Amino acid sequence: MSPNALIPSHRKPRRSASSRALRAGVTGGFLTLAVTGATVPANAAEKPVSETQEMPTITAALATSAAKSADAAQQAAYNYERQALQDATEAKADEAAGKAKAAAEKKAKAEAEAKKAAEEARQEKEAAQARASRSETRSALSAVSDSSSSSSSSHATGSAASLVSFLKSQLGKAYVLGSSGPSSYDCSGLTQAAFSQIGIDLPRVSQSQSTTGTQVGLGNLQVGDILYWGSAGSAYHVAVYVGNGNFIGAQNPSTGIVERPLSYDMPTGAVRVL
Template identity: 80%
Template sequence: MSPNALIPSHRKPRRPSASSRALRAGVTGGFLTLAVTGATVPANAAEKPVSETQEMPTITTALATSATKSADTAEQVAFNYERQALQDSAFSKAAKAAEKDKAEAVKKAKAEAKKKAEEARKAKEAAQARASRSSERSTLSAPSSSSATGSTATLVSFLKAQLGKAYVLGATGSSAYDCSGLTQAAFKQVGIDLPRVSQDQSTAGKQVGLDNLQVGDVLYWGSAGSAYHVGVYVGGGKFIGAQNSSTGIVERPLDYDMPTGAVRVL
């Protein structure tokens, strides 16, 4: 046998390598289908063209669910951000409004305080003006304390000089007097012209209480306007008057014959 003689091979023909196969893929009924088909098949191959198909569970549903959850999460996050932004905006507006209201309240309070202070100042000035006018009127209408003291001293001195003289009804001096004649003559010494009779002298001045007598007040007995007797208060709880024809002009304590009232002409 020739060394070059052909010896039939008992090896099976080799299938095409993986690199020579074509890959087909598809999705069917929710499964991923992979098909691998040989590129060439020998004519005498006993086997039919090989079609290798593998089905794998698809991940489409999982991906869709995940995507849906991601979308929901993103939407919720966006909603939360929007809500927070609205809350922050509302809070900022409320804070600005509160600050504005506070500023207005402070401004109003200051205006009210200023108005009250101005009213108080005007009231004080008006009171001071009234007090000043009253003081001026008092100064103009009333004699000075020194002149009043001088007048009462002159008045009392004249009355004391008449003590012991006679009481004569209708007499006006200088050796005898009746009660109203004596008071008229005494006040004439200090420039005051009293009416002639007791009734008129009892209303000639300002009515004063017997608990508030001053030297020089005219005392009267009877009622004001119809008094029947007068005298002059000389201090120390005493008065001088032309009492009657028995006693003449005397100085007596008030409780000797308590008068009814008094008028102030000095």
């Protein structure tokens, strides 16, 4: 037997060492670790954990967060595009409204100018008609005056002269409504009293006197013609034409019985009873 047979060996026995390697994997959204055993030599040096540990894998929560961020970015882009379209539409609508307003204002201005022009034309027409009417009145008065001057000697005799004489004798007397003389008269009372002096019986009121006899034009008056104001049959005032473009009548309470030219108050018409 060898003298060293009973001496324990100082050599370290060979042993199996299990080294653990971490394997990381994502299964169903969870981090799983697989531990495997490997037989390595006993004298193999173990590496530091920092050299063998793998980087952690992105978890499901991180993935969900990233997806939400992407959705938010996409929604923001969509909102921006929609707002841009809305702004463009509103801008076009504002532009169209502005054009419509300008067109309406232009049309209103044109209508106002046309209305103004029409009104001016109407006023000018009325002014021309008024001038023509005044011219006709002056012509009628001139014709009356000429006619009276040329025929005064023949017409101012007899009954007409007596009529005029009576009327002139009443000048200055008072006007009293409903009175027929001898100290005061109203308009129809005076004419009735005057014509009664030459044997002509007239109705009492001016309405009836305006239809007695024959209607004559104001351009063809003769001494003794009855003048009336208002329409025939509804006259509100009467007087008597005395020649030379004048008439005598009981005018009103403030003037009494006076002699006035036709231009003082142009009558509407006349009737002839002589």
